[in-house]
Amino acid sequence: MQVSNKLTPFFENLNFERDDNTMVINFGPQHPSAHGQLRLILELDGEQVVKATPDIGYLHRGIEKMAENMTYNEFLPTTDRLDYIASTSNNYAYALAVEKLLDIEAPRRAQAIRTMLLELNRIISHLFFVATHALDVGAMSVFLYAFREREFAMDLMEDYCGARLTHSAVRIGGVPLDLPAGWLENAAAFCDKVDYEVEHTYGALLNENRIWKMRLEDVGVISAEDALSWGCTGPMLRGSGVKWDIRKEEPYELYPELDFDIPTSDRCDSYGRFMIYMEEMKQSTRIIRQLIPLYKETEPQLMAHSPQYISAPKEEIMTQNYALMQHFVLVTQGMRPPKGEVYVPTESPKGELGFYIKSEGEPYAYRLKCRAPSFFHTGLLQNLLVGTYLADVVTIIGTTNIVFGEVDR
Amino acid sequence: MRKYVPKDNVQKKAYYTDRFHVVPSVPRAEVTDAHFASVVTALGNDVKEAYIEIGQLVVHIDPTRNFDVMKTLKETCGYTQCSEQSAVDYLAKDNEFELFWQLLNITEAKRVRVVCRLANGAAIESIEPLFKSANFAEREMFDMFGIKVNNHPYLKRIIMPDDWEGHPLLKTYPLHGDEFASWYEVDKIFGKEYRDIIGPENRDPGKVDIKDTKRFSRIGYEVPFGAEYNADEEVPVEYSETALVNYNKKTSKQLDERR
């Protein structure tokens, strides 16, 4: 018997000798396939899960509290660290919420760039999903292939904003920079590459793979009603046959002008969701290709004109006194949006990412709530895991595609 | 006089506000949309106030009626998903919380926000039987604000550890945490007697410890890594001479300290 004291702490607090013949297994918070810091307390009857209790909060960093102590522009880089696999989608969701509150609209070129970056981030995130999901289930080679393509996408992001992971590539009211020379050609080449690889590498390795199908088919089945009730969005909801995509239903940016399909699946299982992810990558490349000519037609204005809230372009600040004064006030005090509240949903790669902002007219948000899709997908686990086998637990965690930065915030 | 520090709201405040600054409000529109109008009619007397703010219907209700309102919205009006629910702290101003539920109708692509004011210390009815997503959301609300939820299946802290003190998103809770929070990991791992060995947290990101020869190098001369600090070795910093001014020579234009 181990004796615990303060210096050699002994954390075993789970009782293995129980009356009801079930065994309790502690999964996480440091588990290589827990996608971060998920802790699951599983009660097993033989190999079957009787009860699953997800325990989260191991990556809680107080981001919502930080938002109450930061000006609106200061907070933007913090949103990178929410869903750190697709940072721009967080930046964008936050910027859009503030823009709706301020009632301003980004200029068309900024919208084209934003839409392109959002779709690029969707590809990055989905490639990451395919890689880690395959790794968890046991297909190591797909991980290496998918990360190879992911690096090309990272290069594109790096060309644009200089960062690989934490992009901050969107500003409130527009984008900070225009696309660098040659970026569009690289993006087009990247789209061809992704299309080819999705079809011929991951698709060829996984789609009809006998082991892959055995591990994924009829695992993690959730009906459409349950999915809605548990707050599932994104591919989790579409995998249950509900055709709901915020890009189509409540469109933002240039999505209404673009032609793309929403893949759904009636299978309701992990395999159906995996196929949705694969199809969505192809749709994203299709969107980026359509955006390239749209971008070329636009005027070179990058930030919205709204002197009350947004600094003027650098040339004006350097030449005009009033723009300089405005810029000084905005930098030292921050913008003061009108009093009111706003909830803006966007379709992030994981699902519905929304920001609720309550403004009291101060430069600091009175309350900011981030509606993270992964938070609700984690809650779903306590329903989804019951009745499955221990070996399928990893598959089901993988298929929900949760990221702990946004679960715990 | 000592500077006044408010105790009931310790969040950051704007250091300067123009005396003549009038805070504008986001425009609130009348409910004209046919679908939203039918929602307001279906809710009947439960609606205290209804308006459209930035494309979404906002309905103010009584906190005791929240379950029935949600039931009507789900079963009559087709709001099948509760996207989000949380609270806003108005304890300093009104001794109340503002609770909101964000509901989504998938067939009509419409969103409704149900808002109610809950007195401090009162409990709210759980909507978990209607929307399972409320299970986690209500636990988070309890954890972050300490709002009790009646008939919740498993109301327990979700994000903070079970033995945590305080509710972090209250306005009275400081951003850097209270005494308990700042020693939490030391107390838990090593015990309270290790507090003075490990020392307090450094919350100043710009702190430079002149005596620390491991993390910081010295300006002006070099000492070996990890050497003991010795005040006698102090050598005045030499500046390069520019055409305009010699900084090594004392002039009246250089100030030793702020006047």
Place this chain on the structure above:
Amino acid sequence: MAQHQVNYASSAGLPIALTSVDKLVNWGRSNSLWPLTYGLACCAIEMMASGASRYDFDRMGTIFRASPRQADVMILAGTLSKKHSEFARRLYDQMTEPKWVISMGSCANTGGMFNTYATVQGVDRIIPVDIYLPGCAPRPETLQYAMMMLQKKIRRESADMKKNTKQDLTTQTGKRARLI
């Protein structure tokens, strides 16, 4: 049967290399550093990227292990929250000696941008750290450089680990203490 034609008298032909035990042990230790997959937050993604195709950590003899019992290096990649801190310490205690710690990213070094109630303000409050790796998030090249620096450090150490000087902590009262 083949006859080995080795000229033992010539300089390159001697199948014996003379070295000290320290150097031999450190050569072995430094060239097969197996880190624990301890991804905490954003930096974990860059840690994975450095293990994947383009950056290829394996060529440095670095293979990620999922169990602390099999690992030599703990790469603390990301924000360490207060709720998680006891587990971090526990995993560190579970690793067998000799063990080293790389604190990856600003959050692990000092708490970084998350200067809040929920974040441990630097993992060196609970675990002795060998290499601090700045950046938010550090690039995979930076992690590889940190690994090389750690190898360098190990090669300078004495093999019996007696002189292994870990992070000293100066207390407010002036006395020096050492984390175990």
